[in-house]
Amino acid sequence: MTDKQILITKTRAGGNRMVRADTKDGLGNGTWINCNQLTNTLIDQVREIGHEHLAIADSLEQNLEEGADW
Structure with a gap:
């Protein structure tokens, strides 16, 4: 939470x-x-989107740490 x-x-x-x-x-x-409709399925879908965004952020952070300058 x-x-x-x-x-x-x-x-x-x-x-x-x-x-x-x-x-x-x-x-x-x-x-x-x-x-x-507000349902548990919708809530699960939103959580999955959140996990995808966290994975993108982790990948961007790794690129930055490896010296990417784009």
Whole structure:
């Protein structure tokens, strides 16, 4: 569980519902999540996205440590 405060900042209706969630002290771009229903499946999908982003961050960090300058 994270200690960051999460804000649900926007919702849209029309075909699909879009929920924007961001951390209170986030970068401001937020993350759009396509959700028709709030379910455990949706929560699992969001967790998987989080794991993917952490893996990307780890890979970028490794590149930086190896001297990448791009």
